[in-house]
Amino acid sequence: MYKRLTQVKSNVKRTLFLQQLCPNYSFSTISPTNGPKFPNLIDQFTKFCYQRDLPRSINAMKCLENHGLYADCVAYSELIKCCTSKKAINEGKLVHKHLISNGFKPKLFLLSMLVNMYVKFNLLDDAQKLFDEMPERNVVTWTTMISAYSNARISHKALEFLVLMIRDCVRPNMFTFSSVLRACDGLLTLREVHCSILKYGLESDVFVRSALIDAYAKWGELCSALAVFEEFVTGDMVVWNSIIGAFAQNSDGDEALNLFKSMKRAGFRAEQATLTSTLRAVSGLSLLELGRQIHVHVLKYEKDLILNNALLDMYCKCGGLDDARLAFSQMVDRDVVSWSTMIAGLAQNGFSKDALVLFENMKAVGPTPNYITMVGVLFACSHAGLLDQGWCYFRSMKDVFGIEPGREHYGCVIDLLGRAGKIDDAVKLLHEMISKKCEPDVVTWRTLLGACRIHKNGDIAIYAAKQILKLEPDDVGTYVLLSNIYENSQRWEESMALRNAMREKGIKKEPGCSWIEVDKKIHAFIFRDLSHPRINDIIVELNKLVLRLRGSGYVPDTDFILQDLETEQKEDSLQYHSEKLAIVFGLMSLPKESVIRVRKNLRICGDCHLFAKLVSKLENRFIVIRDQVRYHHFQNGVCSCGDYW
Numbered sequence: 001m002y003k004r005l006t007q008v009k010s011n012v013k014r015t016l017f018l019q020q021l022c023p024n025y026s027f028s029t030i031s032p033t034n035g036p037k038f039p040n041l042i043d044q045f046t047k048f049c050y051q052r053d054l055p056r057s058i059n060a061m062k063c064l065e066n067h068g069l070y071a072d073c074v075a076y077s078e079l080i081k082c083c084t085s086k087k088a089i090n091e092g093k094l095v096h097k098h099l100i101s102n103g104f105k106p107k108l109f110l111l112s113m114l115v116n117m118y119v120k121f122n123l124l125d126d127a128q129k130l131f132d133e134m135p136e137r138n139v140v141t142w143t144t145m146i147s148a149y150s151n152a153r154i155s156h157k158a159l160e161f162l163v164l165m166i167r168d169c170v171r172p173n174m175f176t177f178s179s180v181l182r183a184c185d186g187l188l189t190l191r192e193v194h195c196s197i198l199k200y201g202l203e204s205d206v207f208v209r210s211a212l213i214d215a216y217a218k219w220g221e222l223c224s225a226l227a228v229f230e231e232f233v234t235g236d237m238v239v240w241n242s243i244i245g246a247f248a249q250n251s252d253g254d255e256a257l258n259l260f261k262s263m264k265r266a267g268f269r270a271e272q273a274t275l276t277s278t279l280r281a282v283s284g285l286s287l288l289e290l291g292r293q294i295h296v297h298v299l300k301y302e303k304d305l306i307l308n309n310a311l312l313d314m315y316c317k318c319g320g321l322d323d324a325r326l327a328f329s330q331m332v333d334r335d336v337v338s339w340s341t342m343i344a345g346l347a348q349n350g351f352s353k354d355a356l357v358l359f360e361n362m363k364a365v366g367p368t369p370n371y372i373t374m375v376g377v378l379f380a381c382s383h384a385g386l387l388d389q390g391w392c393y394f395r396s397m398k399d400v401f402g403i404e405p406g407r408e409h410y411g412c413v414i415d416l417l418g419r420a421g422k423i424d425d426a427v428k429l430l431h432e433m434i435s436k437k438c439e440p441d442v443v444t445w446r447t448l449l450g451a452c453r454i455h456k457n458g459d460i461a462i463y464a465a466k467q468i469l470k471l472e473p474d475d476v477g478t479y480v481l482l483s484n485i486y487e488n489s490q491r492w493e494e495s496m497a498l499r500n501a502m503r504e505k506g507i508k509k510e511p512g513c514s515w516i517e518v519d520k521k522i523h524a525f526i527f528r529d530l531s532h533p534r535i536n537d538i539i540v541e542l543n544k545l546v547l548r549l550r551g552s553g554y555v556p557d558t559d560f561i562l563q564d565l566e567t568e569q570k571e572d573s574l575q576y577h578s579e580k581l582a583i584v585f586g587l588m589s590l591p592k593e594s595v596i597r598v599r600k601n602l603r604i605c606g607d608c609h610l611f612a613k614l615v616s617k618l619e620n621r622f623i624v625i626r627d628q629v630r631y632h633h634f635q636n637g638v639c640s641c642g643d644y645w
Contacts, residue, residue, distance in 0.1 A: 042071050080113045105135075112144065146183075150179045151182075187221065214245075217242075217249060244256050244278060276306060288319060288320050288597060291315065311327055316346075325342075339362045350640025352384030374403055378413060391416070414447050418452070430444070474507055477510075479507060523585060542584045595624055615634075
């Protein structure tokens with residue numbers, strides 16, 4: 001710039017040149033001696049901006065402002081980027097002030113960058129104020145504001161801005177709709193936005209399709225999500241990731257895995273996001289062998305922390321504790337999620353003391369425990385009967401780790417107290433929970449109800465059951481249990497009234513169902529269902545096995561039958577529980593060295609628990625059962641839960 005200025009021969013032409021460069025500055029006193037100083041100052045400012053030297057850039061900018069000078073737009077854009085990346089709020093505001101000083105009117109793209117800067121600083125009020133003052137706005141500016149309100153979960157503002165944008169005759173683009181879809185606060189709104197997408201012809205855009213799938217999945221509309229996916233040939237991994245994730249997050253693991261297989265057949269390579277969702281699907285279905293196959297793909301991304309955490313979670317939830325321990329030990333990096341997942345996994349698989357040892361290691365060498373970590377720790381205490389230790393952890397959460405106890409923490413301690421027979425203390429803690437505006441949910445009341453059932457506290461059991469039915473009027477398990485409590489207390493009229501209410505509402509007890517994987521196929525067994533092709537052989541083998549067990553002292557525990565039946569009928573009912581059928585089928589079909597892995601939809605009853613222990617010793621087999629709450633590892637007549645579940 002200095003070279004160009006020296007090439008201008010006359011003072012008049014030099015003055016005109018500088019006036020074009022800096023229209024807001026008076027050049028009436030410029031002479032050949034002092035004239036070149038100004039462009040040299042601008043050059044210095046530009047140099048500092050390109051070097052991302054923020055302190056010098058700001059100082060040079062102040063000098064420019066003192067002389068009424070302005071650099072080119074590109075230099076300012078670099079300075080705004082620098083302020084944004086370094087989160088330099090005060091410096092960013094100084095740049096904004098400089099650009100509108102002395103009546104200077106910056107270019108639209110600079111104002112848009114300033115709006116984006118304020119958004120990144122989370123100063124939405126400042127961004128809104130600047131936006132309102134802009135003489136004109138383009139699609140970038142509108143989309144920036146829509147995205148900001150969407151990310152801040154101020155949904156009504158994001159939707160309002162979309163309407164105002166269209167009224168302002170600015171055409172939304174794919175980024176606009178990708179942002180606004182996250183702000184849809186209901187299915188009706190989502191469908192209206194979908195119509196707008198069709199109107200502007202953006203339904204085939206990769207980002208819009210992906211955002212649409214995510215939005216429909218958020219509201220549980222998997223059929224609509226699948227329709228969006230199937231509308232066009234999918235040639236982009238972003239869309240595949242969205243549809244697989246949609247089904248995995250909505251607990252439809254079967255369809256998520258089918259889509260994953262289709263993606264592989266179509267020639268796509270699984271990415272980290274795809275594998276994370278697929279591992280979640282595997283976890284929900286407890287398909288350990290399939291999870292091990294997915295692990296092969298994960299090895300390509302061995303340093304990806306999120307993916308490794310998903311792998312660890314899968315092994316824990318599929319009952320593969322040896323694999324989980326190995327995966328945890330081999331992790332290059334571990335964050336609080338890694339530690340919390342392993343602690344919870346050990347606790348849910350019955351290795352509570354190992355979980356607490358790991359927690360102590362975490363406090364010594366790992367990250368600071370968080371809310372989820374303490375849920376796992378308290379769960380471990382409750383399922384190991386460690387009353388004093390669990391109570392100590394609970395009461396010290398706030399002081400030691402700054403964690404305010406939440407519903408899940410209270411629930412674990414109520415469970416801990418209830419299992420120990422301290423029903424009155426559990427009720428007292430529940431009332432403390434209510435007093436702290438932490439309303440108990442159905443799970444908490446069920447925990448108290450279960451403790452009352454074990455320790456035969458009828459009055460509090462009835463109270464807890466009624467609270468459950470207020471929250472979930474059609475909860476069949478509570479109806480059955482409450483009816484049984486009435487009958488045990490010889491309150492026949494109340495029991496009859498409850499059974500009549502069940503019939504009127506059409507409430508039926510969910511049948512027990514167990515699954516086992518044999519030869520890469522899932523075999524399902526349902527109580528009193530004879531549809532399995534080998535059911536007759538299974539029943540014959542089961543009867544033989546029960547006779548052998550009776551010879552070893554096995555007596556069916558009929559206390560777990562919640563029906564008004566004769567003793568013989570109760571024993572017959574117990575004998576054909578779904579998990580017993582699955583275990584026998586596993587004994588018949590799997591090699592001697594294979595682990596028998598069974599998944600059950602309901603909580604395992606005490607009789608089936610005793611049956612599995614005795615079979616593991618009699619047949620010298622390793623049996624793993626996952627019920628509604630946790631895993632049970634049976635080996636040599638012993639369960640990992642220590643008969644405390």
